Amino acid sequence: MRNQSVEVTFIMAGMRRRRQRWILVTCLLTILTCILCCAMLLLGNTIYPIEEVIRSLSGEQMAGVSFAVNTIRLPRMLAGLFAGFAFGIGGYIFQTILRNPLANPNVLGITSGSSAAAVLCITVFHTSNTVVSIASIIAGLITVIAMYVLSRGKSFSIGRLILVGIGIQAMLDAIISYLLLISAQQDIPATLRWLNGSLNGAQIEELPPLMITVIIFTFVLILLGKHLNMLELGEHMASSLGVATDKTRILLIVCSVLLIAIATATTGPIAFVSFLAGPIANRLVGVSFSNIVPAGLVGASLVLLADLIGQFAFAYRFPVGVITGLLGAPYLILLLIRMNRKGEL
Numbered sequence: 001m002r003n004q005s006v007e008v009t010f011i012m013a014g015m016r017r018r019r020q021r022w023i024l025v026t027c028l029l030t031i032l033t034c035i036l037c038c039a040m041l042l043l044g045n046t047i048y049p050i051e052e053v054i055r056s057l058s059g060e061q062m063a064g065v066s067f068a069v070n071t072i073r074l075p076r077m078l079a080g081l082f083a084g085f086a087f088g089i090g091g092y093i094f095q096t097i098l099r100n101p102l103a104n105p106n107v108l109g110i111t112s113g114s115s116a117a118a119v120l121c122i123t124v125f126h127t128s129n130t131v132v133s134i135a136s137i138i139a140g141l142i143t144v145i146a147m148y149v150l151s152r153g154k155s156f157s158i159g160r161l162i163l164v165g166i167g168i169q170a171m172l173d174a175i176i177s178y179l180l181l182i183s184a185q186q187d188i189p190a191t192l193r194w195l196n197g198s199l200n201g202a203q204i205e206e207l208p209p210l211m212i213t214v215i216i217f218t219f220v221l222i223l224l225g226k227h228l229n230m231l232e233l234g235e236h237m238a239s240s241l242g243v244a245t246d247k248t249r250i251l252l253i254v255c256s257v258l259l260i261a262i263a264t265a266t267t268g269p270i271a272f273v274s275f276l277a278g279p280i281a282n283r284l285v286g287v288s289f290s291n292i293v294p295a296g297l298v299g300a301s302l303v304l305l306a307d308l309i310g311q312f313a314f315a316y317r318f319p320v321g322v323i324t325g326l327l328g329a330p331y332l333i334l335l336l337i338r339m340n341r342k343g344e345l
Contacts, residue, residue, distance in 0.1 A: 018286055022294075025285045029297035033081070036304035040077035041069060043312065071204075079202035079267055080303045080320065082214045086263035088299020089221060089292055091274025092281065093256040096232050097249060098158045101335055104275045105260045108165030111269040112172035113143030114261050115195060118268075119176050122191050123183035129206065132194075133265035140261030143168060144253060197270035197321025199307055210266045217255045218296065224252055225290030270306075270321045272328020273299050279331075302327070 041053050048056075048065055056062055056069045091104040105111050117139030121127040127135075147168055151161040180191065193200065221228075227248045230238040238245050260274065277299035281291040284298075306323035 022285050022289045026294050033301050041073050075202040075204045076199045079199050081300050082210050083263040083267040084300035084303030085296040086214050086259040087273040088277030089296040090256040090260040092278035092295035095278045109169030111264050112169045114140040114264040115269050116172045116175050119179045123179050123187045136265035137261040144257045194268040196319040197268040198319035213262045221292050271325040273302050
């Protein structure tokens with residue numbers, strides 16, 4: 001009995017340490033995200049004092065400051081914050097469910113589905129931004145449904161789902177390339193800007209759908225966090241613990257796809273954020289608790305930091321997707337080398 005008591009005490013002490021680490025890292029990530037949000041509002045062609053920015057945000061009309069802060073910088077910051085949070089959570093959910101760091105929406109073709117629909121609307125039908133956004137969301141949902149149906153078979157298979165997703169992505173990328181080849185010259189700049197992922201031109205009236213979706217589905221996914229951790233143990237183990245694996249997996253995937261699709265519809269497919277956020281969060285926090293919120297904060301920080309780098313670190317300004325691509329590509333190569341050494345490829 002005494003040995004059992006010592007073991008229980010040791011386990012409880014370990015849980016407390018992991019919980020404290022989770023709280024500490026989450027608080028630090030929140031502070032970092034807030035600092036980056038403030039930097040987005042303060043920095044630009046003109047650097048305004050923080051008191052003038054606060055007065056402008058509170059509704060006071062100030063020549064030059066109100067337009068720069070309320071019309072340009074605030075929508076840009078909110079778009080980066082909520083889209084990055086959505087990409088981070090969506091990527092973490094997919095990587096956790098499929099127990100594979102390569103299983104993110106970029107690789108599985110979900111963002112390619114949204115991108116193909118957007119390019120079709122821009123280059124062929126010349127629709128408004130609202131129609132482009134709606135088409136992107138619908139296409140993302142159709143893509144994941146097709147991917148799930150084609151990979152279902154007699155039972156759910158992670159490997160089959162990843163292979164089907166990679167095939168769908170290749171097909172959709174080919175469609176995007178064809179649409180770019182046949183499109184009119186004047187449509188190409190807008191299309192490429194959207195495909196690269198950019199916060200340029202974000203407008204405050206277009207952001208409420210993204211913000212509301214992120215808030216609602218983040219809350220839903222947090223409630224499902226316990227079931228997500230059980231799914232990570234494997235199909236049979238999760239079933240033995242009372243998890244309705246198929247229903248839970250579908251609900252998690254639908255929530256994640258909606259987050260990814262509406263974020264892509266707002267900012268374009270910002271490269272590698274959904275790929276990087278989950279592994280970084282797991283490395284910082286550990287894997288004992290659900291890292292949904294830390295992954296979202298890492299995603300938001302990556303987008304905001306990349307946008308600041310793209311605006312001010314070079315002689316020319318680059319879209320945020322170009323910078324995240326430069327950050328993510330080396331990590332992808334490193335991950336593939338590591339998986340190959342472990343015999344996981």
